[in-house]
Amino acid sequence: GFFNIPVYRFIDIEDSEAVMRAIRTTPPDTPIMLILHTPGGLVLAASQIAFALKSHPAKKIVVVPHYAMSGGTLIALAADEIWMDPHAVLGPLDPQLTFKAGFAAPAPSILKVVEEKGVDKVSDETLLFADIAKKSLNQMKEIIMELLEDKYGRESAERIYEELVSGKYTHDYPITVRKAKELGLPVKDEIPAEIYQLMDLYPQALVQRPGIEYIPYPYLPTRPQRRATDSRE
Structure with a gap:
């Protein structure tokens, strides 16, 4: 099975430490799926993650449900495959x-x-x-x-x-699925439905929340149940 690692905020040094630790502790014959939802971040942090991901012996997949700009794109370049929503984007x-x-x-x-x-x-x-x-x-x-x-x-x-x-x-500038394919990147323009369900659990990363979580596969996120008395504007 895959070892899933969601990254969903500005990428900093603490994030790179957490992701590298996750990659290092993943068995060499276990594929890694890295879910990216980020505006980018520090070049140092993103490049550390990218090099660590590239060095993993098993298959590496980066999933982009919405966007992985700047440093997120740098990390995506290290993957064997990039799975993108048809309307997701990478960046310069x-x-x-x-x-x-x-x-x-x-x-x-x-x-x-x-x-x-x-x-x-x-x-x-x-x-x-x-x-x-x-x-x-x-x-x-x-x-x-x-x-x-x-x-x-x-x-x-x-x-x-x-x-x-x-x-x-x-x-x-949004680098679309079509543009990424024209560049020759290994892009697949669909992602599993459970990835969207997972993203629903992370509507907005807060400062005090961690940007990295390790999810050993199989993992099927479930939507929080709303009580009948709940109301939203």
Whole structure:
């Protein structure tokens, strides 16, 4: 049977620790199903999960009921199969750099500003961030190539990198099932009904709730029974 691991919030270091522990303790001959419902998260955390998932000897399936953006997409790249709802989406992987006052900008756009204006016409701060942006893009390429090259070949892996990281799209661009298939990703555009039932149990992740749970298969979530006196607006 599968070992199920739902991930349903912003991915942080605590999440990566929990998921890596779950993967590490899963028997090597047991397939893993990782359910992703996340807007993304830290590159470090997402890449740790992706590498751990890739290294598991048995079959790996990532399930995306609604969306797995940014870091969620990075994790999905490590799977043998990606099961998506027909209307679920993945997202671009262009690194986002945070400036002062919490303003964030995509790494490709920072480099484009310097290229178009010239190094003599931008501030030292912009040049500093341009240097970081270049390094972040190189690092993301290294991560993606390590995840994909052995499965897709170098040419296809580089094409996927260019499509997801180069800044062709905004960071919230929805990569649909059709688009993911065109990229050559191993996408299946249907998921089991019990996955939706499981998602009903997680309407919104709260700060105090864990983002990771381990569910050894078989597991059939049941909907909470509402009493006749219950009412909702």
